[in-house]
Amino acid sequence: MLDDDDEKTVIDPKGLRYKSKSAGSPFGGKGAFVGGTMSCLLCGKHRPQAMLKSRQVLGRPQKVCAPSCKELDEILAQQR
Structure with a gap:
């Protein structure tokens, strides 16, 4: 018999989506x-x-x- 933690990671028969995976993006928003x-x-x-x-x-x-990766990092570091 499976416990609750094992059941959360079973792949759904309709696709490769885990039940325990949270929906959305780490960058926020949808789309x-x-x-x-x-x-x-x-x-x-x-x-x-x-x-x-x-x-x-x-x-x-x-x-x-x-203007460049390095310059942008410096500008953002000064704003913090």
């Missing part, structure tokens, strides 16, 4: 861009879209930190 954050292609940190700019990387426009 792709409701939270208003995206990750920078260069540093990988999630930033509000207002802090990102579009830049050509490998021939395609990609979102990166503006």
